[in-house]
Structure formats: structure tokens, C-alpha cells
Amino acid sequence: MVKSLNIIREEEIGGILIQEYEEFKLESPSFLIVGFPDAGLVGGISLNHLIRELNPKEIAGIDIPRLNPPIAIIRKGEYHPPIRIFKKDNILFLVSEIPIPANTVQPLSYAILEYCMRRRVDYVIGLTGIGSTERLNKEKPDVFIAYEGDQAKRMILINEGKVFDEGMLMGPFAIFLKEAKRFNLQSLIILAESFPDLPDPEAASVAVEYLSKILSIKISIDKLLEEAEYIRLRTKEIMKQTAKVMGQMGRSAEAQPGILYT
Template sequence: MERVEIVETGVKPVPKAPVIIGFPEVGLVGSIAVSHTINTLGLAEVGYIDSEQFPPVVAVHGGRPKPPARIYANKKLVAITSEVPIPVQSIRPLTRSLVQWFKKRETSLVVILGGVAHPERAGIETPKVYGVGVSEQGDKLLGEHGVTRLEEGLLAGSHGMLLWGCGEAGVNTIYLMAEAHYGYPDPGAAASVVSICNKMLGLNIDTKPLLEQEEQIRIAARDLMRRTEQAMRDVRKEQEHEIPMMYG
């Protein structure tokens, strides 16, 4: 069985602090949203995620090599993201390792950030956010912040598996998905999920840079989007992440 290891390298995250997580998937919504949150809040790097099945890629930041899947935190929040798509064979082991880590830390809430492909995204000025919770507590949280529950559909890939795994383990988790371009970096959709996170978690993250710098962000994310599309094809995600007809 493949192992995915979570390595803590810095100051240990505060126990029970909420976690936001976003991996490269539809429109890179989660990746863009979590990266923007990390940069805006100046979160410190406190760990990374490693697996022999991850691509042999090393990120370079500030002139230093970094593992591509990293964990950041301050006293109030933990953020997890990756600069490479999660290989399909690593999704289940990654889910198991993260769920164990959340349980060990007694994480109060996990918020997964992502996108749901919308065929008419180009004509949508402000993407709507849908949500899925694993419990009545999560459903209540969604309702309190005006998030429409996704009642029916299929969620494939790392985000969907993580949602299910957390639910099975009793980890309070919600998945926020903004209407997004499928294979095109979508900072506008990322701004929508960050806005909801601001309200849910009491954050104050400015989303204007995501909208004002859309083109620069898209250019910078082109290569990651290309690799992510291949990863999504591996799990046949193009059909499975469509909004059900009731939401059309």
C-alpha cells in the first residue's frame, strides 16, 4: 500500500484550528484561493506532504527548493495546498493520511475549496458558490452563510474523496465549490469561495487582487492547469463535475 506522509517542519499548528485546503482541480479554484489566503495573511510554512508516487518536482521560492505540497499556519488557521496535481493513485492514501492528521489535531472544521464546471461561466459575472457538508452541523453552517447545498451530483478526485473520508471519520467538513471554467484558471471563482471563507472563518482577506490581476494569474498558472487537466482526465472528471440540471 502506498504511503503518504505528513511532515511537520516548523512550529506545530495550533490544535483544533480550522483548516482550508485546495488542490489543483477544476479551474484551479482551490489552488488559487488557498495560495491567495496564504500570501495575504503571511502564513508560515510548517510542514509538507510527501509520497513516492508524487511527481519528481521541486518548487523554488525565495531561492530555496521546496516540496510542492505544503502546509502553512498561523495561530488561527491552517492552509494546505499543492503546486502539482495529485496523481490518481495517491488520492486514497492522501485522504487517509490527512484524515488521520485532522483527527490527531482534533481539527474543529475542514473547509475544502474548489470549483464546479459551468458551461456558461464566461457569461457569469459573480460565480455562485455551492456547498456540501458531511453533517447537520455543516449544513447549518452553509445555510447561515447563504450557500446553496449541492443536493445531487458526483464528486471525483482528491476533493471529493477527502470530503467523504472526513465524513466517515467524523471530522466536521464542508466543500465549497464556485461556478468555474473547467480547464481555464479562474481567479474570479476563487474570489467567490474566499468571500464565503471570510464570513465563515472570520477572516478579512481582500479579494480585489484576484479580480484585478486575473490575466496575470492565468498566465502564471497555465502550466499547472495543463498538468491538472491531464490528472482530471485520469479520473474522468469532465463529466462528473458538471452541475446537475436542477442548477442549470
């Protein structure tokens, strides 16, 4: 973690501000792991757990200057951007503290892809939830994978992933899949069955489990499961905000089957 945000490089991509705090290089194969507040808060809970378990270093932040309403994240009295980037070895971790407003999804997604290309990231991997009416009946939710790229497909086959069979994806990860080839990326989205509008640490745990296979890194999920009830209570308010944003983005499509917002 950085002690202070001493910005050494700053660039604006499509109205999105990316600030780096130190020089770094990524060895190949390199990965960007992404989590946003989403169905069941799977993305946010997963990424926060990864950061706690792997202890990567905070090396950059992303700000949305014209975010409405304006939001500042404060930690120990110090300002932090609402989206943070961490690094450990050849892996970057991107986690958002706030739900992504519908009018910001496209510029933010393209800025992330552009940043991946400039930083020579090979794989972008999203962790997210699928809101499921069947979730209540399952102690351990299922995980499905969507992908773009031959190497991403090979990675799924090696790790015996269940391919997401049919449906439509909405939100940032839809853009990551659609635009992967154009940005010379392999794209892989890990979708865990989750409660649509309740924080779901158990769903996050199965997403992290599958990610650990993909990365060939041991990542314990013990604390995530032990603290599940605490996490549910702590993230209850952000789940309400996230559900509102998801509704705004998908309202016209909510009645159609097979459409997912992540």
C-alpha cells in the same frame, strides 16, 4: 515563512510523508483549508491568495516519495515539498503545487484526514471549482456548498450558503465528505462555478468571499481581481497539466451528467 526546512518531526501515513518544522497547537474551533489544482485552478489560486493576504507561517510539508515522475519544488535554490501546510491562529492552510495524480488521490486524502484527527482539527474545508458551460455568461459565478456534519450544516445556514443540490463528486473532496464522520470531522466543500480548463481567478474570488464569511475573517479579494489577467498567464501551463490529470481520473465518467472532478 520558514527560512530553512529544519524538520523536527516526520511521519509516514500510507506511503505519504508528513514533515513538521515546528511545534504547534490549535485552539478550538480549528480549521484546515485545502486547495488543489482543479477545475479553473480555483483551489490553487484561492489558497495562494489566502496565504498572501493572511501571511500564515509555513509549518509543515507533505511529500509523495513514490510520485512518478518525481518532482522537486525549488524556491531561492532550496527544496520545498510539493504540498505545503501553513498556520495562522487556529487555521491550517494546505496547498498543492502540483496536480494530484489519480493513483495518489486515495492515499493522500486519507493521510490528510488522519493528520487532521491527530492534530485535533474540527473542520476540513475544501475550495474547488465546478466546470460549467454557463460560466462564460456570468460575470460573477455562483457558489455552492456540499457538507457532512450537523455543525457544518448549521454554519451554512447561518451564512446563507446555496447547497449543492444534486450530483456526484470525484476526487479528494469526495473522500473528505464520505469519511468525515469516521475521522470525527465536520466537512465543508465550497464549489465555485468556473471555466473547466482555463484558470479562473474570478471564480476563486467568490470562493474566498464565502470562506471569509465562514471563518468570520476579513479577506480582501481586490488584488486577486486586479491581477486576474496576470494570474491567468502565469498559471496557464499548470492548468494544462491539471486538465490532463482530471481527464485521466474521470475519463470513464465524462459522458455522465452530474459528475464533478475536484
